[in-house]
Amino acid sequence: MKEEGVKQNCSSELRQDIITGDWVVIATGRAKRPEDFSKAERIKDNSEIESCIFENPEKTGQVEDVLIYETKEGEWTLRVFPNKYPAFTQNQNHCVSPEEGPYFAMPGIGFHEVIVTRDHYKSLAHLENLEVAEVLDAYQERYLDLMKNKKVNFIGIFHNYGKEAGASISHPHSQLMAIPVVSPYLELELYGAENYFRQNRHCVYCVMAEYEHNTKKRVVFENENFIAFCPFASRAAFEIWVMPKKHSPYFERITIEEKIKAAEVLQKSLNSIFKALNDPAYNFYIHTSPCDGKDYPHFHWHIEILPHTATWAGFELETGIEISTIQPEIAAEYLRKML
Amino acid sequence: MKEEGVKQNCSSELRQDIITGDWVVIATGRAKRPEDFSKAERIKDNSEIESCIFENPEKTGQVEDVLIYETKEGEWTLRVFPNKYPAFTQNQNHCVSPEEGPYFAMPGIGFHEVIVTRDHYKSLAHLENLEVAEVLDAYQERYLDLMKNKKVNFIGIFHNYGKEAGASISHPHSQLMAIPVVSPYLELELYGAENYFRQNRHCVYCVMAEYEHNTKKRVVFENENFIAFCPFASRAAFEIWVMPKKHSPYFERITIEEKIKAAEVLQKSLNSIFKALNDPAYNFYIHTSPCDGKDYPHFHWHIEILPHTATWAGFELETGIEISTIQPEIAAEYLRKML
Numbered sequence: 001m002k003e004e005g006v007k008q009n010c011s012s013e014l015r016q017d018i019i020t021g022d023w024v025v026i027a028t029g030r031a032k033r034p035e036d037f038s039k040a041e042r043i044k045d046n047s048e049i050e051s052c053i054f055e056n057p058e059k060t061g062q063v064e065d066v067l068i069y070e071t072k073e074g075e076w077t078l079r080v081f082p083n084k085y086p087a088f089t090q091n092q093n094h095c096v097s098p099e100e101g102p103y104f105a106m107p108g109i110g111f112h113e114v115i116v117t118r119d120h121y122k123s124l125a126h127l128e129n130l131e132v133a134e135v136l137d138a139y140q141e142r143y144l145d146l147m148k149n150k151k152v153n154f155i156g157i158f159h160n161y162g163k164e165a166g167a168s169i170s171h172p173h174s175q176l177m178a179i180p181v182v183s184p185y186l187e188l189e190l191y192g193a194e195n196y197f198r199q200n201r202h203c204v205y206c207v208m209a210e211y212e213h214n215t216k217k218r219v220v221f222e223n224e225n226f227i228a229f230c231p232f233a234s235r236a237a238f239e240i241w242v243m244p245k246k247h248s249p250y251f252e253r254i255t256i257e258e259k260i261k262a263a264e265v266l267q268k269s270l271n272s273i274f275k276a277l278n279d280p281a282y283n284f285y286i287h288t289s290p291c292d293g294k295d296y297p298h299f300h301w302h303i304e305i306l307p308h309t310a311t312w313a314g315f316e317l318e319t320g321i322e323i324s325t326i327q328p329e330i331a332a333e334y335l336r337k338m339l
Numbered sequence: 340m341k342e343e344g345v346k347q348n349c350s351s352e353l354r355q356d357i358i359t360g361d362w363v364v365i366a367t368g369r370a371k372r373p374e375d376f377s378k379a380e381r382i383k384d385n386s387e388i389e390s391c392i393f394e395n396p397e398k399t400g401q402v403e404d405v406l407i408y409e410t411k412e413g414e415w416t417l418r419v420f421p422n423k424y425p426a427f428t429q430n431q432n433h434c435v436s437p438e439e440g441p442y443f444a445m446p447g448i449g450f451h452e453v454i455v456t457r458d459h460y461k462s463l464a465h466l467e468n469l470e471v472a473e474v475l476d477a478y479q480e481r482y483l484d485l486m487k488n489k490k491v492n493f494i495g496i497f498h499n500y501g502k503e504a505g506a507s508i509s510h511p512h513s514q515l516m517a518i519p520v521v522s523p524y525l526e527l528e529l530y531g532a533e534n535y536f537r538q539n540r541h542c543v544y545c546v547m548a549e550y551e552h553n554t555k556k557r558v559v560f561e562n563e564n565f566i567a568f569c570p571f572a573s574r575a576a577f578e579i580w581v582m583p584k585k586h587s588p589y590f591e592r593i594t595i596e597e598k599i600k601a602a603e604v605l606q607k608s609l610n611s612i613f614k615a616l617n618d619p620a621y622n623f624y625i626h627t628s629p630c631d632g633k634d635y636p637h638f639h640w641h642i643e644i645l646p647h648t649a650t651w652a653g654f655e656l657e658t659g660i661e662i663s664t665i666q667p668e669i670a671a672e673y674l675r676k677m678l
Contacts, residue, residue, distance in 0.1 A: 012427055012447025014520060022523045025447055027426040087366040087654070087662050088351055101550040102543075103571045108351025108364055158653030166652020175653065181353060183658030184361045204441075211440045232442045285657035306656055313505020314497025314514065315426070317645055318624035319522030323426050 015233040019192040019204050024233045025323040032325060034334035037237060037309055038278035047170050053084075054116045054171035066113060067141060069134060077118050077131075078138055080176075086112035088179055109151055110179040113142060116171065123161060123172045125270035132263035135174065136254070139286070143252045146178040147291035154182045154290045157251075162281025164308045182290045189287060190299055197298040205300030208232075209243050218332045221268040221339060225261035228269040230328035230335070236310060237326045238277060238335065240269045242303040251288035251301040266303060268339060273307050275338035281308040354572040358531040358543050363572045364662040371664060373673035376576060376648055377617035386509050392423075393455045393510035405452060406480060408473060416457050416470070417477055419515075425451035427518055449518040450485055454478065455510065462500055462511045464609035471602035474513065475593070478625070482591045485517040486630035493521045493629045496590075501620025503647045521629045528626060529638055536637040544639030547571075548582050557671045560607040560678060564600035567608040569667035569674070575649060576665045577616060577674065579608045581642040590627035590640040605642060607678060612646050614677035620647040 011029035016022070049055055067080035088110030098106060115138050117127065124132055139157050146152055159174040160167040167173075196204035212218055212229040220228040220240055228242045242265050244258065254262065266284075273282060284305040289296035316322050350368035355361070388394055406419035427449030437445060454477050456466065463471055478496050485491055498513040499506040506512075535543035551557055551568040559567040559579055567581045581604050583597065593601065605623075612621060623644040628635035655661050 012425070014445045014447050014518075016443045018441060018443065020523075023520050025426050027424075027447065029424060029426075029428065085366075085368060086351070087364050087368075089368065100571070101554065102357060102546050103354070104357065105352050105354045108353050108366065154658075156654055156657050158657050160652045164650065166650040177654060179353075179660075181362050181660075183660060184359075185657065185659040207441050215440065232439070283653040283656050285653050287657070304657075311503065311505040312651075313499045314622040314624050315495055315516060317622050318495050318497050318524065318626070318643075319493075320524040321520075321522060 017192075017231075017233040018208075019196070020188045021192065022188075022233075023321050024235055025321060026234075026327055027323055027325055028327060034276065034326060034330055037326070038276065038280075049120045052120055052169070052171045054114075054169060054173060055120050066145075067138060069138065075118075078116065078134055080113050080115045080138055080142055083112040083114050083175065088112045088177055106180065108179075110177060111146055111149075111152070112178075113176045115139065115142070115174040115176065117173070120171050123270070123274075124159070124267060125274040127267065129260060129264050129267060132267045133259045136259045136263055136266075139174070139176070140252055140254060140259070142176055143291075146176075147252065149178065151180050152178040153292035154179055154186070155288075156183060156285065158283060158285035160283050162279075162308065165281035165283045167281070182292065186287060186290065190289070190296060193296075193298045193300065203247050203298055203300050205243060205302065206247050209245055213245070217329050220272055220332055220335045221265055223261050223264055225258055226265040228265045230332040232328060234324055234328045234331070235322040236306050236308075237324045238273060238307045238309055238331045239324075239328070240273070240305040240335070242266050242269055242305070243300065244302070247300055249289045249296045249299040249301060251286055252291075262303075269305055269335075272335040272338040273305065276335050277307055277309065282306060283308070356531075356570075356572040357547075358535070359527045360531065361527075361572075362660050363574055364660060365573075365666055366662055366664055367666060373615065373665065373669055376665070377615065377619075388459045391459055391508070391510050393453075393508060393512060394459050405484075406477060408477065414457075417455065417473055419452050419454045419477055419481055422451040422453050422514065427451045427516055445519065447518075448490055449516060450488075450491070451517075452481060452515045454481070454513040454515065456512070459510050462609070462613075463498070463606060464613040466606065468599060468603050468606060471606045472598045475598045475602055475605075478513070478515070479591055479593060479598070481515055482630075485515075486591065488517065490519050491517040492631035493518055493525070494627075495522060495624065497622060497624035499622050501618075501647065504620035504622045506620070521631065525626060525629065529628070529635060532635075532637045532639065542586050542637055542639050544582060544641065545586050548584055552584070556668050559611055559671055559674045560604055562600050562603055564597055565604040567604045569671040571667060573663055573667045573670070574661045575645050575647075576663045577612060577646045577648055577670045578663075578667070579612070579644040579674070581605050581608055581644070583640065586639055588628045588635045588638040588640060590625055591630075601642075608644055608674075611674040611677040612644065615674050616646055616648065621645060622647070 012027045014023050065079045065081045068076055069078040070076050088108045143155050155178045157176050193204050209227050213227055218229045226244055228240050231241050284303055286303050288301035289299045351366045353362050404418045404420045407415055408417040409415050427447045482494050494517045496515050532543050548566050552566055557568045565583055567579050570580050623642055625642050627640035628638045
């Protein structure tokens with residue numbers, strides 16, 4: 001058996017994403033200790049609960065809910081409604097000329113919804129297991145409803161936390177966009193997963209999940225059904241992927257039991273980031289197969305969590321090669337200590 | 340002749356990048372007037388000239404210059420030296436195990452240099468034409484030198500201006516990374532350009548430059564040799580591309596006359612952004628063919644300028660589909676007024 005592992009004092013290494021073939025740089029010559037990443041003080045939004053439009057949607061003129069979960073006493077615990085400033089909407093067929101000279105455009109027909117949890121001050125990192133499972137439940141319910149629409153071929157589900165991560169309202173919320181085109185990033189992963197399967201007769205995500213489970217060093221937390229780990233080719237410092245251990249291309253087919261297990265791993269992951277980086281801004285999103293009527297047997301749905309630990313500057317924007325300044329092994333070790 | 344142009348009151352449209360096939364969203368339902376974009380107050384760095392390590396590299400322990408331009412009187416006007424915290428360096432063959440389980444890595448062998456202009460307070464937007472040409476001259480000279488290295492297959496040249504755009508030092512400077520792998524973004528463009536040529540027998544960039552020159556509406560500025568325009572499928576509000584009008588795959592083959600013409604268009608573009616957005620942070624970078632010994636006859640080098648007008652949040656990070664809130668036609672019209 002060959003010597004495993006990458007030496008920790010290497011000042012710069014290129015790591016390849018085995019799914020997409022893309023590269024990242026781990027440049028530890030600029031290194032900080034894991035605890036130094038928490039110093040990047042986040043701009044906290046101290047907006048008042050009284051003026052929060054998610055707290056009192058009826059007062060602030062919000063349109064009708066498309067989904068609402070309530071307690072037995074009739075108190076809402078989660079609600080979903082259309083985004084007030086949608087990036088995609090219905091009925092705008094007449095707006096766009098499909099062609100202009102050599103170019104091509106189409107109307108941004110789709111759905112853009114907001115998924116809001118009850119507590120103004122409690123992020124997902126601090127909710128109970130069943131409360132996080134309820135959020136996943138809402139994602140699934142809206143997904144299953146919207147995928148029926150013939151013009152919807154892809155549904156993006158994401159969560160922005162903190163201003164630097166693009167959250168313009170501090171009340172915890174996720175968003176969902178159901179759109180006619182498939183995400184280019186997802187297409188790279190779909191292509192990569194199929195290509196890997198052709199060459200190796202295995203799902204590349206299953207291979208990763210199993211390898212990480214066996215070696216443990218990049219694992220943040222795992223239970224029977226899900227594993228959270230810092231990917232070998234992390235795009236950002238302290239990035240975490242949450243992945244089902246069982247091969248599964250379609251998030252929307254998740255079972256109740258799996259939702260509870262996924263919620264535990266997601267909550268622990270977010271909580272470890274919260275503690276390790278002192279309440280950083282972050283984004284997470286679900287990568288799942290398109291809903292365009294085709295089968296994607298070799299894809300494997302997962303959640304990617306990207307803490308806002310660096311600014312992507314000219315090199316990253318130019319090349320798509322992200323530079324991270326901490327090894328994922330060190331980041332994972334530190335995150336595990338937070339649990 | 341069909342009706343040209345996209346209606347301006349459309350609240351959301353998907354526009355396709357005809358080079359890569361990627362999509363952007365222009366969501367003007369969230370629209371602001373062009374002048375409103377300038378309100379995003381930039382965090383200005385008021386660092387003192389005395390403590391600037393680029394102002395006095397000899398005092399602050401900077402290593403030796405690899406290139407220096409001087410006046411007849413022996414005063415330096417531009418200098419190039421290795422980055423003190425390099426993302427890529429020489430001689431680290433022993434650091435990285437190339438394999439770990441299913442993964443693959445390689446040493447980050449390469450060069451990472453900084454290109455510094457003389458004036459601490461004057462950005463490229465405010466330099467004279469010949470001073471900007473001198474910067475392009477330095478890019479070219481370093482490119483021609485570094486591309487000789489057998490391990491260098493790609494050279495990224497970029498400029499970060501302002502903290503939000505990743506500039507950690509306020510003294511105006513560009514950077515250059517000469518690395519063993521080709522940028523994934525460039526590969527998408529190379530593939531797209533070749534594919535377009537096979538289908539249409541034309542360079543896709545030449546087609547764009549000619550169409551923009553003829554229709555004028557997205558042009559910011561042009562002269563005999565170069566054109567600056569807001570791309571039809573802009574990734575960011577007020578994005579500008581600067582492109583040679585003559586087909587040319589290799590930046591490093593630019594002539595003296597062309598450098599002066601390119602400098603004029605680049606400077607006017609940056610100056611229009613400076614005025615329109617009230618001194619915003621921005622990145623620009625050069626997309627040119629790899630230097631891996633292969634020919635890229637269908638590529639066409641160009642500069643992309645990305646003002647920091649929005650935060651890429653969960654949806655953009657998840658999908659690679661960027662959302663912009665102003666039509667490039669409106670942005671270009673406003674930028675032209677600044678000249």
